[in-house]
Amino acid sequence: MDKLRSLTLFLATCDEQSFAAAARVCNTDPSTISKAVSRLEAELGVTLFQRSTRQLKITSAGRHYAQTVRSSIQALSSCEEELRQHNDAPxxxxxxxxxxxxxxxxxxxxxxxxxxxxxxxxxxxxxxxxxxxxxxxxxxxxxxxxxxxxxxxxxxxxxxxxxxxxxxxxxxxxxxxxxxxxxxxxxxxxxxxxxxxxxxxxxxxxxxxxxxxxxxxxxxxxxxxxxxxxxxxxxxxxxxxxxxxxxxxxxxxxxxxxxxxxxxxxxxxxxxxxxxxxxxxxxxxxxxxxxxxxxxxxxxxxxxxxxxxxxxxxxxxxx
CATH class of the missing domain: 3.40.190.290 (D-Maltodextrin-Binding Protein; domain 2)
Incomplete structure (x- = not known):
């Protein structure tokens, strides 16, 4: 799975506050969401979510990371849209x-x-x-x-x-x-x-x-x-x-x-x-x-x- 896809699943988890809900939004399964988040945590060496049988709670490090990721993806989306418009408009x-x-x-x-x-x-x-x-x-x-x-x-x-x-x-x-x-x-x-x-x-x-x-x-x-x-x-x-x-x-x-x-x-x-x-x-x-x-x-x-x-x-x- 590519890094951008993992980051997108991470943000969905932040927004939905559960792997199951994030999976429904992203049209995938909870295990895929969980593996993506775990892979990010392993790469970063930090815990992004505290997990329990009843609750999934984002950590302060996760909250900080989410702000940066969201800003970066928004900037990337804006750049892509600008390029599309530039290519489509004379x-x-x-x-x-x-x-x-x-x-x-x-x-x-x-x-x-x-x-x-x-x-x-x-x-x-x-x-x-x-x-x-x-x-x-x-x-x-x-x-x-x-x-x-x-x-x-x-x-x-x-x-x-x-x-x-x-x-x-x-x-x-x-x-x-x-x-x-x-x-x-x-x-x-x-x-x-x-x-x-x-x-x-x-x-x-x-x-x-x-x-x-x-x-x-x-x-x-x-x-x-x-x-x-x-x-x-x-x-x-x-x-x-x-x-x-x-x-x-x-x-x-x-x-x-x-x-x-x-x-x-x-x-x-x-x-x-x-x-x-x-x-x-x-x-x-x-x-x-x-x-x-x-x-x-x-x-x-x-x-x-x-x-x-x-x-x-x-x-x-x-x-």
Whole structure:
């Protein structure tokens, strides 16, 4: 029998002044109550109750011990109730980490509404493209592109990652639109260098049948910043293969043109994920944030299976 259970039976005995009555209150038998009290007395080396065939009388030591035990159990109960309420109510500090571009372009515009809806949540937002150990750094939710294989974490897919081959209207007016697969090699390209690996991101281009193939292209310009890549493309420095969340603003404003229908890179792990530590009870502040984010993305035509880019018009449509 655990110590807390023994203390609970001890207090019931104090209140009822008999083992039999305490047993009825605690839904057990008198011998269990008696053994629990005897075990406490043996541990403490003091007598808690004077026993006789007719009466059970608490000693002064027992009375003093009961006051301390009762106060401690009440404090523990209050603490547990506070923790339950904290876990059930959306409040407290919410630490969110995001990939830089996704954080700037997708997450940040949503946060004002979220904070207004949940004023008792204190938001801490950090943006970082490098690997972050969210458990070690006590982060509640991380937003990342690409799946993270860590058994300690849950990865909830927010959307696929669709890619769009883009150029600026001015660039196309000056240099023309490629008429076939081979002509792509004659144009300037803006490459993206992945900071963590220092590798260039692969570029997939459509062949004559509309199937996307890995292409070896000369990157005329290279950057390791996604927003800079999109802006260099909008400035007319060349073509760029942009993930949908980087291309969206430029396409909507007309600064960028989609050359071909969006495609999904042939990688089973591609996508945008909300990543958070596995735990039996997900705090309410995390739960409401995830639900809010999913609903906000659905309003932008993004779900775990599709994005708005699948329906965006392009200069060339495959038959």
């Amino acid at each position: 409040k407290g500090r919410l630490r969110v980490n995001s990939a830089v571009c996704y954080g700037h372009l997708y997450l940040r515009p949503l946060l004002k509404t979220f904070c207004q809806r949940y004023p008792q949540i204190t938001l801490e937002l950090s943006l970082d493209d490098m690997h972050v150990d969210i458990i070690e750094q006590d982060i509640d939710v991380a937003l990342r592109t690409g799946y993270v294989k860590d058994s300690r974490l849950v990865a909830r897919c927010l959307s696929p990652m669709d890619f769009v081959v883009c150029a600026s209207p001015a660039y196309l007016e000056q240099y023309g639109t490629p008429a076939n697969y081979a002509e792509f090699t004659e144009h300037a390209w803006i490459g993206f260098k992945i900071k963590e690996t220092q590798q260039l991101q692969p570029i997939f281009l459509p062949d004559e049948q509309g199937e996307y193939q890995l292409s070896e292209l000369n990157r005329t310009h290279i950057t390791d910043d996604g927003e800079a890549m999109a802006q260099l493309c909008a400035d007319g420095l060349g073509f760029a293969q942009l993930p949908h969340f980087l291309a969206k603003a430029g396409l909507e404003s007309g600064a960028l043109v989609s050359l071909y229908p969006a495609f999904r890179a042939p990688m089973p792990e591609g996508g945008v994920f909300a990543i958070y530590p596995k735990r039996e009870y997900l705090p309410a502040r995390v739960r409401v944030f995830l639900d809010f984010l999913v609903a906000a993305l659905e309003a932008q035509q993004e779900t775990p299976t599709h994005t708005w880019a699948q329906h965006w018009p392009s200069r060339v449509q495959f038959s």
